[in-house]
Amino acid sequence: MSRQGPSQFVRPSIAALIALVVAMLALSACAGSSSATATATVVARTSIATPNESTGAAQQLQPGSITVFAAASLTDSFADIGKAFSAAHAGVDVTYNFGGSPTLRTQLEQGARADVLALADQANMQAALDAKLVVDAGTIFATNRLVIIAPAANPGGVNAPIDLAKPGLKLVLALDGVPAGTYARQSFAKMATDPAFGAGFTDAVLANVVSEEPNVKGVVTKVQLGEADAGVVYVTDVTPGVAADVHTVAIPEAVNSTAEYPIAVTRTASRTDLADAFVAFVASAEGQSIVRKYGFLSLR
Amino acid sequence: MTGSGPVDRVGRRRANIGLAAVFTLPALLCVAFLGVPLAALAWRGFGSGEFADNVTTSLVLDSLRLSAITSTITLAVAIIAGTPLAYLLATRRFPGKAAVDLLLDLPIVLPPTVAGVALLVALGRRGVAGRPLDAAGIDIAFTTTAVVLAQLFVSAPFYIRTAKAGFESIEPVYEGIASTLGASPLRTFFTVTLPLAWPSLVAGAILCWARALSELGATLIFAGNLQGSTRTMPLAIISAFESGKSIDVPIALSLILVGAAAVLLLLLRVLARGTPMRV
Numbered sequence: 001m002s003r004q005g006p007s008q009f010v011r012p013s014i015a016a017l018i019a020l021v022v023a024m025l026a027l028s029a030c031a032g033s034s035s036a037t038a039t040a041t042v043v044a045r046t047s048i049a050t051p052n053e054s055t056g057a058a059q060q061l062q063p064g065s066i067t068v069f070a071a072a073s074l075t076d077s078f079a080d081i082g083k084a085f086s087a088a089h090a091g092v093d094v095t096y097n098f099g100g101s102p103t104l105r106t107q108l109e110q111g112a113r114a115d116v117l118a119l120a121d122q123a124n125m126q127a128a129l130d131a132k133l134v135v136d137a138g139t140i141f142a143t144n145r146l147v148i149i150a151p152a153a154n155p156g157g158v159n160a161p162i163d164l165a166k167p168g169l170k171l172v173l174a175l176d177g178v179p180a181g182t183y184a185r186q187s188f189a190k191m192a193t194d195p196a197f198g199a200g201f202t203d204a205v206l207a208n209v210v211s212e213e214p215n216v217k218g219v220v221t222k223v224q225l226g227e228a229d230a231g232v233v234y235v236t237d238v239t240p241g242v243a244a245d246v247h248t249v250a251i252p253e254a255v256n257s258t259a260e261y262p263i264a265v266t267r268t269a270s271r272t273d274l275a276d277a278f279v280a281f282v283a284s285a286e287g288q289s290i291v292r293k294y295g296f297l298s299l300r
Numbered sequence: 301m302t303g304s305g306p307v308d309r310v311g312r313r314r315a316n317i318g319l320a321a322v323f324t325l326p327a328l329l330c331v332a333f334l335g336v337p338l339a340a341l342a343w344r345g346f347g348s349g350e351f352a353d354n355v356t357t358s359l360v361l362d363s364l365r366l367s368a369i370t371s372t373i374t375l376a377v378a379i380i381a382g383t384p385l386a387y388l389l390a391t392r393r394f395p396g397k398a399a400v401d402l403l404l405d406l407p408i409v410l411p412p413t414v415a416g417v418a419l420l421v422a423l424g425r426r427g428v429a430g431r432p433l434d435a436a437g438i439d440i441a442f443t444t445t446a447v448v449l450a451q452l453f454v455s456a457p458f459y460i461r462t463a464k465a466g467f468e469s470i471e472p473v474y475e476g477i478a479s480t481l482g483a484s485p486l487r488t489f490f491t492v493t494l495p496l497a498w499p500s501l502v503a504g505a506i507l508c509w510a511r512a513l514s515e516l517g518a519t520l521i522f523a524g525n526l527q528g529s530t531r532t533m534p535l536a537i538i539s540a541f542e543s544g545k546s547i548d549v550p551i552a553l554s555l556i557l558v559g560a561a562a563v564l565l566l567l568l569r570v571l572a573r574g575t576p577m578r579v
Contacts, residue, residue: 103544211526214543
């Protein structure tokens, strides 16, 4: 006789098999969740739309839908723009795929379908153009600036950019290559040319990095939770919800980096008329006022 | 009625040709589904001609070393701490046993990101247990220790569950005989119970190790991502992918991980063969 419980019928080989199946499920769940973090897909649909009087002058577009690949930092503003665009054009839907700029470019390279590409830096757009993914280098529709954030309690005593070089400070940046990470490193390089910071500034700051996040939102979260002493993010990342949890330290204009957001129509666009109209809408007075509302510097 | 040892399923069912014919197509589809992506990885990785350049970068070498060290420590801790728990769960009744069973199942079915958040609110600087640790000058977040803890949380249940099933399958009569022959309980455990449960323990160790090696979500959230201290192979892959480096680098990294996993799985299977029962 063997021990209690129904599992007495389970021989080791069967148990191992079951565990293996469970493991496979768990591993696939892991892969699924990580890709979901990398590119959250948000669908903005306004099926019942009324033509907007102010943009009524725009040409009448046939109903349809377009897919916009947009940088993660545009998540909130572009969701709004999509609603306004659909409101202005009855029967036109906008579907978004938000993610890090390099990831979006890689996805397009690997055959993902999109009509419009909006990124957080020109380098990735240029790479997309070189790979013949977009019809042109696009137009800059917004700019963004960097800011230093620390937990509200400010355990690292970060009150000026030079404090980022304090020995032992726990600094979190976005990965080099992710626009927010690249811009932050460019800003440090500018600071290092200023005698007030000293030539060793960049090395001292980079020695304090405890984590390089795959996207800028990861930087915000680590600082917001108080795990890190400081992080460098976009001004637009300090949303009203985040502002309550963080202490913000401005980076002076002279040593700040300007993030430029280009938008372009892809070569695989199935409805170029809709794609062109969307790009034009982002650049229009209405689109620019939405972009400004979320803290970006508009071009108008 | 049970525990009659391994059954020769292949021999007994050989006559059933009709069923095998019906099952062949779905079985082949399944194999193709699992095999094609890995074959594509190999095709692209070795086809680029730069595989050697891609794998000798410090990003790859540092992450490979870190993955090897952390997953081995994780496995060792899981075996040392998990074997007694697995044995008790298989052989004793105690209050709260159902709750412990549930606790062991949860990390298996939950997304690893949940594990990361849970570890953060427990052991992070402002966490329930992390705050007093922080006050004592012990910081866990952003360290290699955090990587091991993240791996342990998601992978130890795989070992414990499989080991428990192994202990449950042993006929108590063998332990009884050893005992009547005068062996101490501890000696019985090590000379009778453990060898009988060995195939399950090895199978559990394989699953645990593989899961620890592939751990990404919990590590990224709880331990962070820094070359040399917390950037394991899966994090190196996501980092190379997200930073927009040529896709050849993530492909090369993935191939190494696939290769390393395959080699160790085969090795452990060979080890398990030299025992009374086969896995």
